Amino acid sequence: MPRLKQKIRRITIKDVAEFAGVGVGTVSRVLNNNPHVDSKTRQKVLDAIKKLGYIPNPHARRLSTGESNLITVITPEMKGDFYQILLSAIDEVLIKNGYSSLLYPLYNERKYEGLKKSSDILLSTDGIIVDGVNVDNILKGFINPQTPVVCLEQDSDKYDSVIVDNYYGGILAGDYFSDFDMDIFVVTHRKSHELESTVFDERLEGFQESLERKGRSIDKIYYVPLDWESTFEVARRIFSRYKRCAIFTTTDYLAVPIIEVARTMELKVGKDVKVCGFDDLPIAQILEITTIKQPIYDMGKIAADLLIKRINGRIKEKIKRYVLKPELVVRST
Amino acid sequence: MPRLKQKIRRITIKDVAEFAGVGVGTVSRVLNNNPHVDSKTRQKVLDAIKKLGYIPNPHARRLSTGESNLITVITPEMKGDFYQILLSAIDEVLIKNGYSSLLYPLYNERKYEGLKKSSDILLSTDGIIVDGVNVDNILKGFINPQTPVVCLEQDSDKYDSVIVDNYYGGILAGDYFSDFDMDIFVVTHRKSHELESTVFDERLEGFQESLERKGRSIDKIYYVPLDWESTFEVARRIFSRYKRCAIFTTTDYLAVPIIEVARTMELKVGKDVKVCGFDDLPIAQILEITTIKQPIYDMGKIAADLLIKRINGRIKEKIKRYVLKPELVVRST
DNA sequence: CTGAAAGCGCTTACAG
DNA sequence: CTGAAAGCGCTTACAG
CATH class of the missing domain: 3.40.50.2300 (Response regulator)
Known part of the structure; x- marks a missing residue:
């Protein structure tokens, strides 16, 4: 009989179910926009959710589904427009596919150590995009072997990579x-x-x-x-x-x-x-x-697309490697 | 009988327990550095972990403990030295207390929308530090009322705040x-x-x-x-x-x-x-x-300290408010 | 369309 | 010091 330590009890799906007079499965279906729910039942549940101020617990959901819908994005720093563009491109693809990005900029030595130590953040996501820094050192042994990784601006003979010539x-x-x-x-x-x-x-x-x-x-x-x-x-x-x-x-x-x-x-x-x-x-x-x-936007987009495809198992090849070509743009200087 | 969709089975604590010939509780104790474990037993477990390449599942842990040891840090952007210093200060305090920061820079419109929509990120953390942007709009209704929030560089009559005059x-x-x-x-x-x-x-x-x-x-x-x-x-x-x-x-x-x-x-x-x-x-x-x-470093440190104390319930007052004073530094210009 | 129930992978009080 | 078991809050195949 664990958990005696008196915590503030959160409103759970069970409370909502009780209040609405339905089963927890039905509440879950409403929460997940499952179409096979009678509109009246749905409304009852929605009302109960509102009434009770119910907020879902993502951890339980993630444990149950085995997915976090989170992608870790590791960058060597975060200053400057470059990352703004790169991250925007990545985010765009991720959001379209129902994922969110978890940004991890290694802006100082400590941040780098933190990554090695508390790999908690890496472990909880469905995939990783690493820009610039050499990942093999960082990730080896810390992440699930199944977790897909895409390297950006960095070659790798272990993971997919998207680089610029x-x-x-x-x-x-x-x-x-x-x-x-x-x-x-x-x-x-x-x-x-x-x-x-x-x-x-x-x-x-x-x-x-x-x-x-x-x-x-x-x-x-x-x-x-x-x-x-x-x-x-x-x-x-x-x-x-x-x-x-x-x-x-x-x-x-x-x-x-x-x-x-x-x-x-x-x-x-x-x-x-x-x-x-x-x-x-x-x-x-x-x-x-x-x-x-340098096709910054494309770099981000291709990397994110690649990662999503890997996660969905839509790629057969062992390792994919994209090499993008830069081009000269003559302007006034 | 759920979960028939054939997933790659992860190595779990149960596999480790079996392999080491102990109970799952003991494995958990080893994982959590619980001192009440016989050193021989500990070694057996450690060996099994290594052998099997076991990697813990943070979601399960978080669901079980009710804590994520994660703090969300929302900033209006991420360019420039200012945030480097601020985030370093925050990280320092967090790490010391066993937390990691989850950075959420609102570097574009979409990112802002994303925060409102997929509040998943906010919901999964034990506390929130928000810099600069007005949070009441963003957070209202999205986060657990129990989740402590500290506002930085922004006044609030709902949450604690640390501001500079x-x-x-x-x-x-x-x-x-x-x-x-x-x-x-x-x-x-x-x-x-x-x-x-x-x-x-x-x-x-x-x-x-x-x-x-x-x-x-x-x-x-x-x-x-x-x-x-x-x-x-x-x-x-x-x-x-x-x-x-x-x-x-x-x-x-x-x-x-x-x-x-x-x-x-x-x-x-x-x-x-x-x-x-x-x-x-x-x-x-x-x-x-x-x-x-401007005492940037102090701002971050005080905010993080405050948040940790809130999380640990070590503050009685309703709302705390720190106002830091800037000072003139005359140099050569 | 819906409910009851198993299961996701951990932690931890309990009883040895 | 250690094991068995309950429980964290969800999802989902199953059987209606």
């Missing part, structure tokens, strides 16, 4: 820049932490490779943290010496301060100063930045 | 500026959406009030969206006319582009151009921006 994107930028008769600089970010993405390096490599093929080379690479403070400094340093140059930034995010400094210094951006970013973030569209467009 | 912060900035013998401008953001915060207006009001008391007034208010693109434009417009002025931005975030433009135009920031922000974000510390410091 960042190297190819770099090539595109390099091909575009190789015609310019000016010094070529790169402003990029160097991975400084296990959890950070390697995409910047891949983009840089492609860029370098393309230039070499065309007999050109990078005149200088500036490494900056992923923030604007430092990039402003770099931009001022560059433009105090060079009034004419081409700059490739491995993300649009870093292009912004550069363009702003150039404009403030009254340099002709798009003519004397060429800038090409990467990602095609909303800010690149607003500021009309030439960029390598 | 933004008006007073504006006063502080006004008092500071009133001595400067130069034109005074404000760059701020106007609430354009139900979900946006009203803190900027409160700060502006305090600022205005203080200046009036000192016989001064704002020469011009610039309203911008909460992004840097527009703020750059505004900054260039201001500095093309005024080489000497004092600018109050209702958040540090907006101070950054202003300072950068001023510096790039080689104006003397801190001497000819005075800038005071609000929040004391990390960026304000890095760029040494004078600001009105």
Whole structure:
């Protein structure tokens, strides 16, 4: 005889059934919009629910059905427009299929540890989408082997993956820049932490490779943290010496301060100063930045679709792998 | 006889018990680190768990205990350092008390609707922290009346709240500026959406009030969206006319582009151009921006502490209300 | 269309 | 220290 510890008794489906004078099964059917319920009975139940202020217990439902209708979405961070778009795309697909997303951004070291420790969150969902970070370390042994996982922006030989050909994107930028008769600089970010993405390096490599093929080379690479403070400094340093140059930034995010400094210094951006970013973030569209467009929305959509299909067992193949191609979008910079 | 739909059978506590030759109760005790288990028995169980690859089912646990050890954290968005700090502070308290946070950022309209509709997420947690957005609309009727709620940066006459005196912060900035013998401008953001915060207006009001008391007034208010693109434009417009002025931005975030433009135009920031922000974000510390410091970390910590205490029934009062005072931090701008 | 009942996988007071 | 069993609040196949 457990549970003597006096808890506040919640209103349950049983209370509703009693009040409405029906069986619990009928209440459950009403709750689940089962059409095989007489409309009068349905109304009685609905009234009882309202009267008693009944609120269903999702845990009981999940235990009973074996499904949570929840999807865990793990991201390395959550700042910036990129994730806004990605998550919107994912949410759209999930909602359409009756799922909700459970966001788990690893915005600090502790959050990462927390994931390893209290895998409770991962265990309670029907599927997992992991962006950017290497999952095999994190998930191994913590989740049910049956739980489907889709990797985004990260290769995996264990799970499905949706990746973007960042190297190819770099090539595109390099091909575009190789015609310019000016010094070529790169402003990029160097991975400084296990959890950070390697995409910047891949983009840089492609860029370098393309230039070499065309007999050109990078005149200088500036490494900056992923923030604007430092990039402003770099931009001022560059433009105090060079009034004419081409700059490739491995993300649009870093292009912004550069363009702003150039404009403030009254340099002709798009003519004397060429800038090409990467990602095609909303800010690149607003500021009309030439960029390598990454299909962020598609990435999210494809990943979510894939996961849903896996959950429903609608995929036969062992492991699926999507490689999306970025494209050059020439705008005014 | 339900559940004929052939599901992949999970390994359960029962399998482990059988394999280890003990009762399920004992397995449960091992799982929950109950000290009253013989160390040999414990080892047998542990071996069985490993052998079978057993993974506990959190839904069953939650149904049984009536607790989820989960806290929902609702924020109006998730961009920027502010939330990083706030969430870190909250997480720290939660983890210490054995809880995990479930992040629910309302980063778009759909997400907001989703919250109203699928209240599943809210229903499954032991408590809720809501930042910025007005909760009464959202939560009314959706959550258990027993579920404790703490409002952050938002007053409530229904729930506990932790707020910052933004008006007073504006006063502080006004008092500071009133001595400067130069034109005074404000760059701020106007609430354009139900979900946006009203803190900027409160700060502006305090600022205005203080200046009036000192016989001064704002020469011009610039309203911008909460992004840097527009703020750059505004900054260039201001500095093309005024080489000497004092600018109050209702958040540090907006101070950054202003300072950068001023510096790039080689104006003397801190001497000819005075800038005071609000929040004391990390960026304000890095760029040494004078600001009105908001105790972000404390806000999160106090809110989380309060919620935990509520959950544990350690608070008698009907409604608790904390009002934190911001303070002026004079740095180099 | 509807009710009674089994079962989902745990926890825990009880009785050894 | 340990096992048997009740109970958490749902869903659903079964038999009307």
